[in-house]
Amino acid sequence: MTITTENGASLSVRYFAWMREHTGTDLETIALPDSVINVGDLVPHLSAMSDGHALALKNMKAVRVAVNRTYGDLDTPVTAGDEVAFFPPVTGG
Amino acid sequence: MTITTENGASLSVRYFAWMREHTGTDLETIALPDSVINVGDLVPHLSAMSDGHALALKNMKAVRVAVNRTYGDLDTPVTAGDEVAFFPPVTGG
């Protein structure tokens, strides 16, 4: 799903593992509302996109976030062109 | 060198690494004097056998002892038929 705002500011959002299954997508490009300045702002915005998104993002304590492939948290700033990834705590190795 | 006492009580003595080089032998069978009841008794007896033996056994703090292939010390009893081994602290691995 791609939504573009008037000024064209957009953000890539990735989901992995069970979050990918809940949202039904591994990568989406979304319009970046002016009101969203960090990950914490972004979460309710994404949650409103579908029931699956809401379910995936329901408990942010069980979710890890990376902005541009570096770990972040709810306070990490997001700007146009960023890639924000949401995923469960990792279980490799 | 093999020395047998009247009653035939004897002991195998092994030396390794630089102790073997000092004594000039890796294995000798010696008569077991009645007065020798532990490793501590045996050491001066062996030291008297040659200058090389004396040199090898000079500093027993730098020597480890095994009786019948189990680590012991100066208090470990020795009896006829035992194998007593003297060697430097180990350096494998």
Added chain:
Amino acid sequence: MSVRVQTGDFDVGAESRALQAETVGGIALFVGTVRGLSSDDGVTAMTLEHFPGMTESELERIEAEARQRWPLEDVTIIHRVGRLLPGEQIVMVAAASAHRQAAFDAAQFIMDFLKTDAPFWKAEERDGKTSWVDAKDSDDAARDRWTG
């Protein structure tokens, strides 16, 4: 430095030999394998998903931290992705150093951080059903012992 994420298997012997050098006194390796049916797990297969790009950069970051902490001659980290069967190799971490303790510590450090920071996720097949594996608090604890 060598960090590899791959579907194919790897040869621990070849990887160990590749780290041998005149300055190396010891190589500590860890090989993680898929536990199977006969274990308590009852797992018939697992599939590993990852975050291409971030996985490699996280593994390189972990390796760089290990190299800052210990005098390492070389490090190899290999992690497989895709579907794996019980008994198969999943991961290998190898650290080569002049000193045995540095090699052991670094290999453990890298494994502990790999387990908590490298973006891999396991889904297990059990009784014909597939389920995502939950992260373990014990893995966080293993990582946290290196800090503070």
Added chain:
Amino acid sequence: MSVRVQTGDFDVGAESRALQAETVGGIALFVGTVRGLSSDDGVTAMTLEHFPGMTESELERIEAEARQRWPLEDVTIIHRVGRLLPGEQIVMVAAASAHRQAAFDAAQFIMDFLKTDAPFWKAEERDGKTSWVDAKDSDDAARDRWTG
């Protein structure tokens, strides 16, 4: 259980594979190698002597102690004797367990006790002269951390 003292080389990959099993989640290995000329040591070769019979029984005793301390599926200890050149493999210890920490701890424990208790002695060739290596206090310290 497998304890081997041998002159020939060994294949770390084959040894690791031999320990893979459905109950095994991880294998921790340590491979000790001969440091060489280009290192500070300046060693051109070394010769390892041992006490046949006692060596094997000490290694088996160390392995048995490790098995008492940790839940191990299997252990392999291989130590070479004879003349070895820089870069060659000297020793391998491998411990397989359902649990990574047990495998790591056991491999370290076995190496630490092997270093102080298994009757091997190294003579190093350096500048055309051969000299016996002195035991290191640091090896005693590494062993002693497991007790008391």
